[in-house]
Amino acid sequence: MNRVVFDIETIGFPLDAFDSDQQEYLLRNAHSEEERNEAVQKLSLAPFTAQIVALAMLNPDSGQGKVFYQNPSGEPEFSIDGLAEFVPGSEEEILAEFWKTVARYGQFITFNGRTFDCPFVMLRSALLGVKPTRNLLPYRYSATEHCDLLDQLTFYGAFRKFSLDFYCKSFGIKSPKGGGISGLDVAPLFREGRYREIAEYCLGDVRATSELFQRWLTYLSFER
Numbered sequence: 443m444n445r446v447v448f449d450i451e452t453i454g455f456p457l458d459a460f461d462s463d464q465q466e467y468l469l470r471n472a473h474s475e476e477e478r479n480e481a482v483q484k485l486s487l488a489p490f491t492a493q494i495v496a497l498a499m500l501n502p503d504s505g506q507g508k509v510f511y512q513n514p515s516g517e518p519e520f521s522i523d524g525l526a527e528f529v530p531g532s533e534e535e536i537l538a539e540f541w542k543t544v545a546r547y548g549q550f551i552t553f554n555g556r557t558f559d560c561p562f563v564m565l566r567s568a569l570l571g572v573k574p575t576r577n578l579l580p581y582r583y584s585a586t587e588h589c590d591l592l593d594q595l596t597f598y599g600a601f602r603k604f605s606l607d608f609y610c611k612s613f614g615i616k617s618p619k620g621g622g623i624s625g626l627d628v629a630p631l632f633r634e635g636r637y638r639e640i641a642e643y644c645l646g647d648v649r650a651t652s653e654l655f656q657r658w659l660t661y662l663s664f665e666r
Contacts (some may be wrong), residue, residue: 445503445549445589447655448540449647450559451496451640453629454485486629487558489565495632496644497536497563499543500526502551502652508543509645510536513637521645528641537563537572545575549585553606553651554592556582586665591651594658606650615653618646 457465468491472478485491493512500507507526516530529539540563544550552559560578567574580587585594596603610617623631623643631640 443548444546445501445551446544446547447500447502447507447551447648447652448544448555448559449498449552449644449651450494450562451625451628451644452486452492452562453495453632454482454487454492457482457485460491483626486625489562489569493533494536494563494566495533495628495637496640497540498526498641498644498648499540500645500648500652502655505652507645507648508539509641510539511637511641511644512536512632513641516637526645528638530637533566534570534572537567537570541567541572541575544578549587549589550578551589551591551651551655553647553654554590556588556590556593560588584665585663589655589658591654591658594662606647606654609654610650613654613657615650615657618643618650 457468460468468485469478469481472481496509496511498507498509505525509526509528510531511528512533513530516528518527518529520527531539556579564574564578578588582593583598591609592603593599595601595609604612607617607619609615623639628640628643631637
């Protein structure tokens with residue numbers, strides 16, 4: 443089966459991008475400065491308050507992939523190993539390229555994609571007028587079309603959830619967080635114009651997810 447791993451990086455819009463009613467709604471439970479800062483930080487987690495700044499796709503069998511990412515002055519280029527292409531564009535262009543690419547694969551693989559990446563991509567596409575080419579949220583209790591590794595490694599919620607970083611370290615896989623960047627750094631990097639670093643970080647996530655998928659496929663998958 444041809445398959446692809448994908449992952450996204452997002453950043454929240456500035457609070458002043460919303461009108462007064464929306465701001466009141468977003469901050470309705472923030473009663474202290476700390477709670478206000480936390481509410482603003484959580485804007486990056488919802489498609490109505492955030493945008494996609496990078497989307498990485500990787501074929502787990504060949505190791506080849508692409509990273510579509512926002513960079514207003516960038517040019518397409520390849521990773522040092524030549525296996526991944528970095529393609530700059532607007533958020534609309536990122537989504538259009540994603541839908542064009544994912545339609546060619548029989549199976550897509552994510553980590554926590556069912557509750558974050560997939561609905562986020564679908565809703566951002568709808569908001570920006572980009573037509574999806576497939577349903578990213580098919581029947582949950584089968585990994586044939588969508589293999590969400592967080593579902594698989596918790597046996598659909600039977601066991602405690604861990605982060606991608608934790609699972610990778612447990613399985614002896616190089617963690618994508620080893621470069622000193624975490625999801626909390628994406629927004630500051632974007633503001634500083636360090637777009638390629640965000641793209642590299644996103645690529646690291648799909649490479650780690652791909653390795654984790656191979657472990658699951660070898661030892662825990664019974665669907666062939």
